[in-house]
Amino acid sequence: xxxxxxxxxxxxxxxxxxxxxxxxxxxxxxxxxxxxxxxxxxxxxxxxxxxxxxxxxxxxxxxxxxxxxxxxxxxxxxx
Amino acid sequence: xxxxxxxxxxxxxxxxxxxxxxxxxxxxxxxxxxxxxxxxxxxxxxxxxxxxxxxxxxxxxxxxxxxxxxxxxxxxxxxxxxxxxxxxxxxxxxxxxxxxxxxxxxxxxxxxxxxxxxxxxxxxxxxxxxxxxxxxxxxxxxxxxxxxxxxxxxxxxxxxxxxxxxxxxxxxxxxxxxxxxxxxxxxxxxxxxxxxxxxxxxxxxxxxxxxxxxxxxxxxxxxxxxxxxxxxxxxxxxxxxxxxxxxxxxxxxxxxxxxxxxxxxxxxxxxxxxxxxxxxxxxxxxxxxxxxxxxxxxxxxxxxxxxxxxxxxxxxxxxxxxxxxxxxxxxxxxxxxxxxxxxxxxxxxxxxxxxxxxxxxxxxxxxxxxxxxxxxxxxxxxxxxxxxxxxxxxxxxxxxxxxxxxxxxxxxxxxxxxxxxxxxxxxxxxxxxxxxxxxxxxxxxxxxxxxxxxxxxxxxxxxxxxxxxxxxxxxxxxxxxxxxxxxxxxxxxxxxxxxxxxxxxxxxxxxxxxxxxxxxxxxxxxxxxxxxxxxxxxxxxxxxxxxxxxxxxxxxxxxxxxxxxxxxxxxxxxxxxxxxxxxxxxxxxxxxxxxxxxxxxxxxxxxxxxx
Numbered sequence: 001x002x003x004x005x006x007x008x009x010x011x012x013x014x015x016x017x018x019x020x021x022x023x024x025x026x027x028x029x030x031x032x033x034x035x036x037x038x039x040x041x042x043x044x045x046x047x048x049x050x051x052x053x054x055x056x057x058x059x060x061x062x063x064x065x066x067x068x069x070x071x072x073x074x075x076x077x078x079x
Numbered sequence: 080x081x082x083x084x085x086x087x088x089x090x091x092x093x094x095x096x097x098x099x100x101x102x103x104x105x106x107x108x109x110x111x112x113x114x115x116x117x118x119x120x121x122x123x124x125x126x127x128x129x130x131x132x133x134x135x136x137x138x139x140x141x142x143x144x145x146x147x148x149x150x151x152x153x154x155x156x157x158x159x160x161x162x163x164x165x166x167x168x169x170x171x172x173x174x175x176x177x178x179x180x181x182x183x184x185x186x187x188x189x190x191x192x193x194x195x196x197x198x199x200x201x202x203x204x205x206x207x208x209x210x211x212x213x214x215x216x217x218x219x220x221x222x223x224x225x226x227x228x229x230x231x232x233x234x235x236x237x238x239x240x241x242x243x244x245x246x247x248x249x250x251x252x253x254x255x256x257x258x259x260x261x262x263x264x265x266x267x268x269x270x271x272x273x274x275x276x277x278x279x280x281x282x283x284x285x286x287x288x289x290x291x292x293x294x295x296x297x298x299x300x301x302x303x304x305x306x307x308x309x310x311x312x313x314x315x316x317x318x319x320x321x322x323x324x325x326x327x328x329x330x331x332x333x334x335x336x337x338x339x340x341x342x343x344x345x346x347x348x349x350x351x352x353x354x355x356x357x358x359x360x361x362x363x364x365x366x367x368x369x370x371x372x373x374x375x376x377x378x379x380x381x382x383x384x385x386x387x388x389x390x391x392x393x394x395x396x397x398x399x400x401x402x403x404x405x406x407x408x409x410x411x412x413x414x415x416x417x418x419x420x421x422x423x424x425x426x427x428x429x430x431x432x433x434x435x436x437x438x439x440x441x442x443x444x445x446x447x448x449x450x451x452x453x454x455x456x457x458x459x460x461x462x463x464x465x466x467x468x469x470x471x472x473x474x475x476x477x478x479x480x481x482x483x484x485x486x487x488x489x490x491x492x493x494x495x496x497x498x499x500x501x502x503x504x505x506x507x508x509x510x511x512x513x514x515x516x517x518x519x520x521x522x523x524x525x526x527x528x529x530x531x532x533x534x535x536x537x538x539x540x541x542x543x544x545x546x547x548x549x550x551x552x553x554x555x556x557x558x559x560x561x562x563x564x565x566x567x568x569x570x571x572x573x574x575x576x577x578x579x580x581x582x583x584x585x586x587x588x589x590x591x592x593x594x595x596x597x598x599x600x601x602x603x604x605x606x607x608x609x610x611x612x613x614x615x616x617x618x619x620x621x622x623x624x625x626x627x628x629x630x631x632x633x634x635x636x637x638x639x640x641x642x643x644x645x646x647x648x649x650x651x652x653x654x655x656x657x658x659x660x661x662x663x664x665x666x667x668x669x670x671x672x673x674x675x676x677x678x679x680x681x682x683x684x685x686x687x688x689x690x
Contacts, residue, residue, distance in 0.1 A: 025150060026503050032146040033505070034185055036265045040281075048296035049393035053402070053504055055294060059184030060281050062290075062508040064389045064402065069505055 003056065003065075003073035006043045012075040014039045014058075020072060027072050034059045035073050086135040088169060089248065092157055092193060093177035094186045095143030096382075096509035098205040101235035101518050102177055103140040106245070113525060122420070130249035139171065145185075147192050151426050161196055173252045174200040175244070180210035180217060180232075181283065181510060183276060187268045191226070199252045200228050203244050207232040209510070214279040221275040228255050236515040286510050293383070299390050306383075310374045311478060312471045314367050314447075321366035329359035352611040353546030358539055358604065365531075367451070368444040369523055372413050376522045380514035384409070385506055392504055398486040399493025401425060402504055404434040408485070411441035412478075413526070415648045418443075419655055427502045433492050435655060436665055439648055440485035440641065442478050448603040449639050450477055456624035457632045480640045484672065545605050549590075568609065582674065583634040583681035585627070630684035637680040641673035 006012055017035050019027045035041070035058055044062065045055035053064045093099045103111070107126025124140040141160055142153035149155040156165065163170025176193050178186035190202055204210075204217065223230040231247050234240030272278075293299050333355030340347040378384050384406050392402030403425045411418030418438045425431040442450075454470050461469050549568040571593065572586035579589050591605035607619045623632070653662050 026501070026505065028148070029145070029150055029503075029505055031265075032148070032188070033507075034188070034265065038269075039265075044287075045290065045294050046296075047393050048300050048390055052393050052396075053389060055290070055389065055508070057282065060182050060278075061185045062282075062286075064385070064392065064504060064506045064508055066392070066396075066504045068501055069503060 001075060001077070002071045003041065003043070003075050004054065004067045004070040006041075006075060006077070008043050008046065010043065011078045012041050013078060014041050015074040015076055018072050018074065024072075026069055030069070030072060033063060034061065040078075041073070041075055086137055087248070088137050088139070088172045089175050090139045090141050090160060090171035090173075091175050091177060092141045092161060093143060093205075094145055094179070094182075094189050096507060097143070097177045097179045097182070097186055098235045099143060099177045100140065101515060102203065102205055102233060102241060103138065104518050104521050105233075105235045105241045106136075106138055109521070109524075111521075128245070130245055132249050134249055136245075136248065138175075139168075145189065147189075147196075152423050161193065161198070170198070172199065173248065174198055175203055175248070176200055177203045177205050177233075179206050179510075180204045181206055181213060181215060183217075183272060184268060187271055188264045191264045191267055194226065194228065194255055197255055199254045201244070201247060201252055202226070202228055202230045203233045203241075204230055205233045205235055208234045208237065208240075209283075209512075213283055216277045218275040222271065225271055225274065236518075283510055289511050290386070290508075293386050294389060299386075303387055303390055306378075308475060310371070311475050312468070313374070314370050314474075316468065316471065318366040318370055322363050325363045325365070326359070329355060329362065333359065348550065349543070349546055353542055353608060354539065356604070356607040356611045358542060359607075363448075365527065367447050368413065369527060371444055372523055372526045373519065375409060375413060376519045377514045378409075379406075380512060380518060382509045382511045385508050388506060389508060395486075395489075396502075398489040399433055399496075400437075400486075400489050401427065401430045401434075401502060403506060404430065407434055408438060408441050411438040411443060414443050414445065415439045415441065415645065416651045419648070419651050422655070429496065429498065430502050432656065432661065433489050435652060436492065436661070436668075437485040437488050439645065439665065439669060440481045440488065442481045442640070443645075445645070446639050446642060450474060450636065452603055452606075452620060452623065453632045453636055456620050456627075457629060477636060477640060480637075484640065488668070488672075542604055542608060545590075545608050549609055581681070582638070582677035583628070583631040583685070584638075584677075585631065588631075588635060628685075630681050633684050634677040634681035637676040638673050641669050641676060 003012075003014075014035050014037055016037060017027050017030050039058060042057045043054060044057050047053045047055075047064075053066045054070050056063050056065050056070065091099055091103055103124065103126060106128050108128070110128065111124055111126035113122060113124050122142075126138050126140070128136050128138065130136060139160070141157040144154040144157040146154065147158045147161070149158050159165035160168050161171070161174060174193060174196075176190050178190055193200065204219070210217065219230050219232060229247055229252065231244045233244050293302060333351055336355070337347055337351040340350055378387075387409075388402035388405040390402075391405055395402055395404055404422075407418045407421040407425070409418075410421050415438045418441065419435050422431045422434045422438070425434060454473055458470050458473050463469050463472060545568065548571070549566050551566055554565045568590050569586070572590035575589035575592070576584070576586040579592075584592075587606060587609045590609055591602045593605075603619070606623075610619060610622050649662050649666060652665055653659060656662075
């Protein structure tokens with residue numbers, strides 16, 4: 001599933017970051033931020049209007065990602 | 080250049096929010112110099128300090144970067160200076176890489192990326208105090224052995240918190256062996272953290288708790304509105320006693336100097352009516368500007384500003400902006416120039432351009448003098464609902480009018496623009512921090528000196544030019560009107576008056592708008608000079624209150640919401656966008672909006688009997 005579809009507070013692990021264009025600077029920056037395979041990730045909160053942007057915990061850091069940005073990240077929930 | 084023999088050039092690099100600037104302030108104290116890099120407008124901060132051996136260090140604070148694969152002009156500078164490729168900058172002798180000890184998963188990746196450059200470097204593990212409080216244990220020796228560069232713990236916000244770093248730099252720092260450029264940095268960071276760092280939990284409990292409240296859909300937005308409102312109340316009420324003090328002081332010195340010059344009436348007029356009336360009228364706003372900057376700096380240091388951007392992103396996106404525009408726009412409340420320069424942190428060029436175009440609609444502090452004068456003269460100083468001050472509410476309304484117009488203009492730009500591809504937000508929300516008084520004091524000092532240089536330079540010379548225009552030629556024999564009516568300024572005001580009459584401006588306002596082109600706050604000092612030379616002895620506020628109609632005052636307030644005249648802003652836009660076209664677009668749309676708003680305000684207010 002995609003990071004943008006994750007329910008709030010669920011622990012997940014990053015599988016991949018997809019490029020939606022070639023090159024995709026947004027996807028590259030996500031990888032610099034630490035969105036790489038095997039990294040634990042969690043959706044911490046949502047913006048007040050239209051539940052956008054998303055507040056995402058990756059590594060020890062929090063990022064605000066818009067839905068389209070978070071949709072590039074493929075995740076798998078941890079049982 | 081005898082010092083070149085023993086001095087060492089250092090460059091401070093690191094991720095944004097690693098405490099780099101605090102460390103820079105800790106190391107250099109007040110001994111720093113702020114300028115721009117050659118040919119670009121990225122701020123260049125350099126400072127000096129001495130090591131225990133007497134060796135002199137020159138420290139360059141490079142812009143924060145997430146990666147050397149640069150995505151913004153700031154990151155390009157950091158990369159090029161580190162590599163020694165930047166024209167006019169020598170490669171640093173030692174790179175001091177700063178990492179937040181509580182955020183190593185992100186920051187160590189950048190450290191390893193910098194290490195690939197193969198230059199002599201040390202790692203400053205900053206915010207060790209916060210790390211200890213959170214129970215994070217870092218095996219520094221192990222980390223040092225694993226990455227092959229000296230690692231020194233620092234606490235940038237504590238006295239002596241960088242002593243270990245200075246001592247280490249005073250010794251010799253070896254070059255690092257170059258490493259395989261294709262290695263997976265993320266995998267290396269994971270191994271390093273697994274071997275050398277023990278962390279009870281990934282986040283700080285206090286951050287989690289604060290974010291739950293401050294980013295709450297209802298409380299979060301409510302608190303943001305309250306914070307903004309309190310700032311504007313404070314700007315008006317706290318500054319009042321200080322301003323009265325400055326006013327009295329300038330008046331006293333002006334009278335004293337003036338009485339000494341009594342034998343030379345021409346010089347006396349220049350000094351008293353020109354310099355003291357003009358410059359004093361602007362200097363008086365320093366307290367308000369400093370209070371506004373105090374709040375902006377404190378919010379910035381505390382980590383709250385990106386949260387505000389998070390809360391407002393969707394709203395701003397609808398208007399064709401980004402949450403990231405919030406910080407440049409907030410800075411524009413102090414002055415549009417640093418605001419426009421701060422747009423460099425917006426990676427998307429379209430978002431950046433829109434933010435630049437609407438930045439002048441944020442009410443900059445240079446407009447405060449005009450607002451303050453008119454509000455004090457026309458709006459009664461009374462309480463509303465027991466706690467709020469009516470003057471404060473009017474001021475707040477003027478600010479809101481600017482914000483609403485800015486959103487509307489951004490929305491129109493979005494409609495006009497044909498390109499509909501994706502814009503990025505992707506913004507880090509750093510840990511909350513208690514702002515450090517020293518860092519705020521240094522920031523305030525920088526702003527105050529910029530403002531005082533403006534008063535000393537542009538404003539002083541314009542005031543003198545205006546005095547000249549208003550004093551010559553002198554009135555003919557047997558003239559009955561005040562002398563200024565016969566001067567160059569009187570003639571110029573007469574012509575402009577034709578253009579501005581439909582919006583209710585008298586000829587004194589029309590004249591004052593001309594020097595106001597160079598700096599908005601000059602309009603007030605110009606009015607003071609014009610009226611002083613018209614032979615009116617009362618204070619400017621009393622004159623305005625007795626001679627202007629309410630409709631004229633409201634119209635001028637509306638004009639200043641848009642205030643198209645600030646040459647320094649237009650020059651900054653030219654430099655930042657590298658395009659005269661954008662400058663013309665900005666100047667003409669602002670002028671059109673200002674004229675329209677003032678016209679409507681004046682005609683409606685007159686019709687309602689506010690004559």
